[in-house]
Amino acid sequence: MGRILTIKDVEAAVRGGSVFACGGGGWAAHGRELGSMAVTIGRPELVSMDEVPDDAWIATAAAIGAPGGLTDWEMLGMDYVKAVQLVQDALGQPIHGLIIGQNGMSSTLNGWLPSAVLGTKVIDAVGDLRAHPTGDMGSLGLANSPQQMIQSAVGGKRASNSYIELLVRGATAKVSPILRKASDMSGGFIASCRNPVPASYVRSHAALGGISMALALGEAIIAAQGAGGSAVVDAICKQTGGSIIGSGKVVRNTLKYTNEAFDIGVIEVGAGTGKCVIHVMNEHMAVEDAHGKRIASYPDVITTLDTDGNPVSAGNVREGMEILIFHVHKNLIPLSSSVTDPSVYPQVEQALGINLSHYALAATTAAA
Structure with a gap:
C-alpha cells in the first residue's frame, strides 16, 4: 500500500x-x-x-x-x-x-x-x-x-x-x-x-x-541532531555507506551565473597535500586532490557539509568557511539509464573543461 x-x-x-x-x-x-x-x-x-x-x-x-x-x-x-x-x-x-x-x-x-x-x-x-x-x-x-x-x-x-x-x-x-x-x-x-x-x-x-532513500537519510539526520555535528556526519555516512574525502578552509569559490541558467566554477578547499578542488556546474560534479587526481566524479554523490553536518549549497560556500567533502561511490546507489547515456555528457564536459563520461560510463563493479 x-x-x-x-x-x-x-x-x-x-x-x-x-x-x-x-x-x-x-x-x-x-x-x-x-x-x-x-x-x-x-x-x-x-x-x-x-x-x-x-x-x-x-x-x-x-x-x-x-x-x-x-x-x-x-x-x-x-x-x-x-x-x-x-x-x-x-x-x-x-x-x-x-x-x-x-x-x-x-x-x-x-x-x-x-x-x-x-x-x-x-x-x-x-x-x-x-x-x-x-x-x-x-x-x-x-x-x-x-x-x-x-x-x-x-x-x-x-x-x-x-x-x-x-x-x-x-x-x-x-x-x-x-x-x-x-x-x-x-x-x-x-x-x-x-x-x-x-x-x-x-x-x-x-x-x-x-524518494524513500532520501526520507530514510533525513530521518537518520534528525535522530542524530541532538548529539552534535560529528554525530550528524557519522549518521549520514552510516546511512549511505559514504565517507568524508576532504576537509578544510575554503580558499576560493569562482562560481558565476551564466545566461544558460547555470552556476559554473570551482571551489578550492584546504592547502598543501590536503588540498581538494571541486568542479561545480550547479552541483558538485567532480573532486580532484592536490595532485590533480580525480577522487570523486559524477554520478557519485558529492556534497559539501559544514562542521555541524548541514549541507551547504555551492552558491553559499564562502572563502574562509570550514567544510567537509562527503562522497558516496556510484556502486552504492541506484542508477538510472540516464547515467549510461553518452549523449548527456558533452555539454557538461565542455562547460567544466573536464571529462566525466569515462568514469560514468565505465561498468559498475563492487565498490572498493
Missing part, C-alpha cells in the same frame, strides 16, 4: 534531499513551503513502482535553473500544479503519477503538491538519485531519443512581468534547451513537467526507491 506523506515527512525529505542535492537541488525553504502546503491542503501519497500498472502515464516534475542564490526568481507552489495540468491537457489522458528528475533541497518534494491538488501519485523513483545540472541527465535515457515528447514550464517574477507559461513538443534534446532559456528569462528558476511515458518504461529506466 502507498504511504500518505505527513508534515513529519516534509522535514525528512528536505534534510535527506539536501545531502543528495550535491551542492544544488533547489532551496530548503522552498522545499519546506512546497511540502507543508501539500500535506496541509491534501494527502499526497508515495507509491512504489510495484503498485503502478504498466500502461499508466508517469511524467517528471522538476525545477529548472541555477538555484545558487545569484538570481531574482519567483516560483509559487501552484506553478508546479499548472505545469502538470498543461502536460495532462496536451497528452489528453490522465497522468497517474510523477517522478522527479533528481533529489534535492526542494526537488525531492516537487511531486507532492500536484499529488495533493490533482491526485497524481508521488512515485518512489527518480531520474537521478543525486542532483545534476541538465534536464537530460534526469531524462531516463530519452535525451537522444527521436521520439516526440511533451514538456511544460511555468513560473517567473510576477512583479517584473517575467511570469511565463510554456508548452512544447519535440525530441527531448531539442526542447529541453527551450525550457532552460525560459528559466533564465523568468528569473533563473522555473517549475516544469515533462516527458510523460508509460510506467513500464519508468520501471526499467529510473532509479527506483530514490
Whole structure:
C-alpha cells in the first residue's frame, strides 16, 4: 500500500534531499513551503513502482535553473500544479503519477503538491538519485531519443512581468534547451513537467526507491541532531555507506551565473597535500586532490557539509568557511539509464573543461 506523506515527512525529505542535492537541488525553504502546503491542503501519497500498472502515464516534475542564490526568481507552489495540468491537457489522458528528475533541497518534494491538488501519485523513483545540472541527465535515457515528447514550464517574477507559461513538443534534446532559456528569462528558476511515458518504461529506466532513500537519510539526520555535528556526519555516512574525502578552509569559490541558467566554477578547499578542488556546474560534479587526481566524479554523490553536518549549497560556500567533502561511490546507489547515456555528457564536459563520461560510463563493479 502507498504511504500518505505527513508534515513529519516534509522535514525528512528536505534534510535527506539536501545531502543528495550535491551542492544544488533547489532551496530548503522552498522545499519546506512546497511540502507543508501539500500535506496541509491534501494527502499526497508515495507509491512504489510495484503498485503502478504498466500502461499508466508517469511524467517528471522538476525545477529548472541555477538555484545558487545569484538570481531574482519567483516560483509559487501552484506553478508546479499548472505545469502538470498543461502536460495532462496536451497528452489528453490522465497522468497517474510523477517522478522527479533528481533529489534535492526542494526537488525531492516537487511531486507532492500536484499529488495533493490533482491526485497524481508521488512515485518512489527518480531520474537521478543525486542532483545534476541538465534536464537530460534526469531524462531516463530519452535525451537522444527521436521520439516526440511533451514538456511544460511555468513560473517567473510576477512583479517584473517575467511570469511565463510554456508548452512544447519535440525530441527531448531539442526542447529541453527551450525550457532552460525560459528559466533564465523568468528569473533563473522555473517549475516544469515533462516527458510523460508509460510506467513500464519508468520501471526499467529510473532509479527506483530514490524518494524513500532520501526520507530514510533525513530521518537518520534528525535522530542524530541532538548529539552534535560529528554525530550528524557519522549518521549520514552510516546511512549511505559514504565517507568524508576532504576537509578544510575554503580558499576560493569562482562560481558565476551564466545566461544558460547555470552556476559554473570551482571551489578550492584546504592547502598543501590536503588540498581538494571541486568542479561545480550547479552541483558538485567532480573532486580532484592536490595532485590533480580525480577522487570523486559524477554520478557519485558529492556534497559539501559544514562542521555541524548541514549541507551547504555551492552558491553559499564562502572563502574562509570550514567544510567537509562527503562522497558516496556510484556502486552504492541506484542508477538510472540516464547515467549510461553518452549523449548527456558533452555539454557538461565542455562547460567544466573536464571529462566525466569515462568514469560514468565505465561498468559498475563492487565498490572498493
